[in-house]
Amino acid sequence: xxxxxxxxxxxxxxxxxxxxxxxxxxxxxxxxxxxxxxxxxxxxxxxxxxxxxxxxxxxxxxxxxxxxxxxxxxxxxxxxxxxxxxxxxxxxxxxxxxxxxxxxxxxxxxxxxxxxxxxxxxxxxxxxxxxxxxxxxxxxxxxxxxxxxxxxxxxxxxxxxxxxxxxxxxxxxxxxxxxxxxxxxxxxxxxxxxxxxxxxxxxxxxxxxxxxxxxxxxxxxxxxxxxxxxxxxxxxxxxxxxxxxxxxxxxxxxxxxxxxxxxxxxxxxxxxxxxxxxxxxxxxxxxxxxxxxxxxxxxxxxxxxxxxxxxxxxxxxxxxxxxxxxxxxxxxxxxxxxxxxxxxxxxxxxxxxxxxxxxxxxxxxxxxxxxxxxxxxxxxxxxxxxxxxxxxxxxxxxxxxxxxxxxxxxxxxxxxxxxxxxxxxxxxxxxxxxxxxxxxxxxxxxxxxxxxxxxxxxxxxxxxxxxxxxxxxxxxxxxxxxxxxxxxxxxxxxxxxxxxxxxxxxxxxxxxxxxxxxxxxxxxxxxxxxxxxxxxxxxxxxxxxxxxxxxxxxxxxxxxxxxxxxxx
Amino acid sequence: xxxxxxxxxxxxxxxxxxxxxxxxxxxxxxxxxxxxxxxxxxxxxxxxxxxxxxxxxxxxxxxxxxxxxxxxxxxxxxxxxxxxxxxxxxxxxxxxxxxxxxxxxxxxxxxxxxxxxxxxxxxxxxxxxxxxxxxxxxxxxxxxxxxxxxxxxxxxxxxxxxxxxxxxxxxxxxxxxxxxxxxxxxxxxxxxxxxxxxxxxxxxxxxxxxxxxxxxxxxxxxxxxxxxxxxxxxxxxxxxxxxxx
Numbered sequence: 174x175x176x177x178x179x180x181x182x183x184x185x186x187x188x189x190x191x192x193x194x195x196x197x198x199x200x201x202x203x204x205x206x207x208x209x210x211x212x213x214x215x216x217x218x219x220x221x222x223x224x225x226x227x228x229x230x231x232x233x234x235x236x237x238x239x240x241x242x243x244x245x246x247x248x249x250x251x252x253x254x255x256x257x258x259x260x261x262x263x264x265x266x267x268x269x270x271x272x273x274x275x276x277x278x279x280x281x282x283x284x285x286x287x288x289x290x291x292x293x294x295x296x297x298x299x300x301x302x303x304x305x306x307x308x309x310x311x312x313x314x315x316x317x318x319x320x321x322x323x324x325x326x327x328x329x330x331x332x333x334x335x336x337x338x339x340x341x342x343x344x345x346x347x348x349x350x351x352x353x354x355x356x357x358x359x360x361x362x363x364x365x366x367x368x369x370x371x372x373x374x375x376x377x378x379x380x381x382x383x384x385x386x387x388x389x390x391x392x393x394x395x396x397x398x399x400x401x402x403x404x405x406x407x408x409x410x411x412x413x414x415x416x417x418x419x420x421x422x423x424x425x426x427x428x429x430x431x432x433x434x435x436x437x438x439x440x441x442x443x444x445x446x447x448x449x450x451x452x453x454x455x456x457x458x459x460x461x462x463x464x465x466x467x468x469x470x471x472x473x474x475x476x477x478x479x480x481x482x483x484x485x486x487x488x489x490x491x492x493x494x495x496x497x498x499x500x501x502x503x504x505x506x507x508x509x510x511x512x513x514x515x516x517x518x519x520x521x522x523x524x525x526x527x528x529x530x531x532x533x534x535x536x537x538x539x540x541x542x543x544x545x546x547x548x549x550x551x552x553x554x555x556x557x558x559x560x561x562x563x564x565x566x567x568x569x570x571x572x573x574x575x576x577x578x579x580x581x582x583x584x585x586x587x588x589x590x591x592x593x594x595x596x597x598x599x600x601x602x603x604x605x606x607x608x609x610x611x612x613x614x615x616x617x618x619x620x621x622x623x624x625x626x627x628x629x630x631x632x633x634x635x636x637x638x639x640x641x642x643x644x645x646x647x648x649x650x651x652x653x654x655x656x657x658x659x660x661x662x663x664x665x666x667x668x669x670x671x672x673x674x675x676x677x678x679x680x681x682x683x684x685x686x687x688x689x690x691x692x693x694x695x696x697x698x699x700x701x702x703x704x705x706x707x708x709x710x711x712x713x714x715x716x717x718x719x720x721x722x723x724x725x726x727x728x729x730x731x732x733x734x735x736x737x738x739x740x741x
Numbered sequence: 742x743x744x745x746x747x748x749x750x751x752x753x754x755x756x757x758x759x760x761x762x763x764x765x766x767x768x769x770x771x772x773x774x775x776x777x778x779x780x781x782x783x784x785x786x787x788x789x790x791x792x793x794x795x796x797x798x799x800x801x802x803x804x805x806x807x808x809x810x811x812x813x814x815x816x817x818x819x820x821x822x823x824x825x826x827x828x829x830x831x832x833x834x835x836x837x838x839x840x841x842x843x844x845x846x847x848x849x850x851x852x853x854x855x856x857x858x859x860x861x862x863x864x865x866x867x868x869x870x871x872x873x874x875x876x877x878x879x880x881x882x883x884x885x886x887x888x889x890x891x892x893x894x895x896x897x898x899x900x901x902x903x904x905x906x907x908x909x910x911x912x913x914x915x916x917x918x919x920x921x922x923x924x925x926x927x928x929x930x931x932x933x934x935x936x937x938x939x940x941x942x943x944x945x946x947x948x949x950x951x952x953x954x955x956x957x958x959x960x961x962x963x964x965x966x967x968x969x970x971x972x973x974x975x976x977x978x979x980x981x982x983x984x985x986x
Contacts, residue, residue: 408865411898475810482823495899496837496912496946502898510899514835534809541802543793551790574789599789608791646948649906651964656906663859663904 186229187265194220202268206434206674209266217269218278224256224265225283232256232265233561234577235284237675237686238291239701240298242324248272250298253688254280255675255703259561259575262582266675276303286564289711297322297398307343312394312740315340321396322699328396328403342375342387345714355379359722363392367470367726371736372710374725381721386714390740397741401700405666406432407506409700414500416702417738419462420455420681422448422491424738425504430585431676431687432506435669438641442630444508449586450521450624451491451503452678453617457528458487459681459733460568460610467607467730468539471548476535483528490520506667507642508635521625525618532614540608549604553716553728556601564708567683569732572609573601579679591623603731610733641667666695675703682706682733704738834914838945839897841915842890844933845908852934854909856885860901868894869901888933892918892926899946911947 187208191199198216202209212220224232237255254267271277277294279302280287291302292311299320302308310317316338319326342358357378362368371393376386397416401409413428414421426448433440440448465480488498493514495503503510514520539545555563557574570577578595580588596612598605635642639658648655671693677686683705692698709732716732717725796802825832834840845853856873872887901910910933920926 404865408863408900411865411896411900479813485823492838493835494837496835496839497897500896500898510903511837514837534813537802537809538806541793541797542806543797543800543803546791546793546797550793554790600791602790604791643903646908648964659906660859663863 186227186231186261186263189229190220190223190227193223205266205672206676207264207266209268211268211270214269214271214275214277217267218280218283220267221254221280221283230258230263230265231260232258232263234259234566235280235286235290235564236566236684237688237701237703238287238294239688239699240294240300240322241690241699242298242322244324246270248275250300252277252294252300253701255686255688259577259582264675271300273299273301276301278302279304281305284564285562286708286711289707290564293707296320299323309340309343310391312391312396314338314391321399326399328399340373340389342389344375344377344385344387346377346385356384363389367729369466369729369734369736371740372729372734374713374729376717376722376725378722381723383717383720383722383725386717386725388710388713390710390736392740393736394740397702398700401697403696405695406669406697407662407667409697410504410506411500411502413702414502415737416704416741417459417680417682417685417706417735418499419735420452420459421499421501422455422503423452423459423678423680423685425501426452426586427676427678427680427685428687429504429506430678431674431689432667432669434674434676435672435689435691436506436641436667438507438636438638440508441632441634441636443513443632444634444636445586446624446627446630447494447509447513447517447634448504449588450621451494452586453621454487454490454521454524456681457614457617458484460614463682463730463733464535464607464610467603467727468535468545470730471545471727473539473545476538479531479535479538483524483531486524486527490517490524493517493520505635505642507638508633510635512634513629518625518629521621525622525625528614528618532611536611540611546604548724548727549607549731550600550602552603552720552724553731554600554602555712555716560601560712563712565683565712567680567705567709568609568613569606569682569709571596572598572605574599579677579684583677585678587624588620591620593620593623603728606731606733668693668695669697677703680705682735682738683709702738702741704741706732706734706739710734710739828917834916834945836914836944838912838914838916839899840913840945841892841918842895842901842928842933843911843913843935843944844888844930845911846934852884852888852909852930853907854885854888855881855907856883856888857906859904859906860910863900863904865898865900866894866896868892885930888930890928890933892920892928893923902946902948905948908948912945914943914945 191201194216198213199220200211202211224230234257235254236257239253241251241253243249243251248270250271250273252269252271254269256265256267257263269277277291277300279291281291281304288305288307289311291305292307292309294300295302295308296310296313297320309315313321314332314334316334317332359376359378360373361376362373363371368374371390373389373392374386375389377384397412400412404412410425410428413424416424461480461484465477468474468476491501491503492498493516495501495510555573557570560570560573561575565573566577574597576595576597579585581595593616596609596616598609639655640662643649643662644655644658649659669691671691673688673690675686675688677684679685684703685705686703688701688703689697690699713729713732713734716728720728847853856871858871861869861871868891870887870889870891871885873883874886876882876884897912899912902912
């Protein structure tokens, strides 16, 4: 089974839009993995609106915005927008060459998802955005100087960051001055159990109702993207484990698929099969954690135990495969790190037998339970249209009625060969987000069952291309040639040909994308991760506005925001 | 507006905004549905929250929930609990577990490492520090005078084991590492070569597993066969050439 993505779809709609703009302002770039336009910044705002509203294009989802630094080029930077059209299942990449002196127009009026992404662009590259309401750093501390992802920023530099410069909350307060003295500002987090460890929420309360709020993130920021520029392609895999650490194997797969696409390497069927199964187990695990902790946040500890038991057992499976429970590092470019354990089938069958009773128990406990219904139905509700505009993907989006699932829309691995459903609910609230995860657990089990019935495919667990995968140890000890390849791969790393690509998988909380640019060397020139919960969490302030403070806690749990991935 | 807590909250559980039953339950988007999902207008603008039935409003399903917890209670009372009483009990890990590192030794007890720096090069966390020196035995060339792993930096990814061409560094099953001082966290040669870690049951991630010995023997045989075949082919060729001359 090839992992090479399908070629770009015909772009008739795009051509119609292209014709509307003056010649020379948009230059399509050929020969890439997806349609790419180089756009002059003067027309960007107009073009974005056109792309969203034109019925022939309908790019309703702004997936990702990142920058690329080319120090020797004028203009020096590229702002790269990844757009997606849910109804057309089409993708488009916009590259806007820009210097740090000329401002980019803010695209928040078109896609609200741009809000935090533009702040990140400013934070990491120092690009200024015109018309942004809150143009401040987002991931780095306020006292940080310089812009970390610029090529001339030294990755080994250290900073002492103190309280002198501290994030000042930015509230969107309604303009009725009479009430001001009644209001109270409450700070929750970052070290607060309900804030899942690292988020800081500042809320202006009127009684118990949240009038306005602001969140500060970045307490777990370690600039994964800069670190991947200083390590070779293979060494990035342990770093991807730490993105969404509740389902780290899916991150491995997402990253490896990106590099495999750049390399054009064929992954052996056994690895593809195992990747699909273990990704689904990871998804189950992630949903178990999310639903369990949501219930804890709202006071239902029992469900937490019932949900964590299957998770423990899945950790056992992962540990028997690769030797680690949480940060697995099991994926390798071209396949898997090790062969599957001899008892893989039995362990999977055992898991298939024990997971459904726990899921049933939790459903019986809470699904029809009025205490939980009162806490969650209608809380933090968002309509599908709004959610798409905010850049949502994954279970949270499907709970709002939009059936977008990468596994269905752009099937990878073995997802198009098995029979499964995309669960869709229409409530858009915490209750439906909870329920859709339960449904997805069942769908994942269905996928795994079908794959297990096919049996383990023959062949190796990793590609035999000696330029990509380490030769087997035995060959390394006994054959000169294998030994040379072994040394060469470790010392020089995998040489990835020049190019760029964006590749995505369905992570446990949405579309997890990696945009990789290679300059032909052994290290990524730029690796941009599209974290699914970043745009989701940017909505949080808006979601909890008007609700009570306790609802804010429940809705944070329901969004499944993972700090490691949010803050990278 | 009063300063008293307003009781409105976010949840308005039984209001009239709930329009329809959730017909989308387990709905699968297919070709026939494609028309429904075209264009922005078809993302639902109004959400349709779950509408509880009468029984749910009367808290009746709570009885079912209590039965579930009762069943678990009885089962846990008389059955085995999944809790592991650490440190008296320990979790059984597989023999692939990536724990504390071990530097293996030669039969004479000297370190097997030849200080080739591959592990230090492969380490994503850059936590291995090696200083090499000439080995008195010319067949071995080098050995590490200093071999240190910073256990606070180490992420236990196993890349060093993958990289080692000598099976000189492997991992153990030992996962409970605790230290009183930071300087204890840097494991030197003495720490890494502690003999008690060589118990077969305590070994973790390593290139050689007992159950794979058969496979490895087969591979070795094949490798030798290959060399043998090449040698024979060469000999034959030379014989043919000699005959031709």
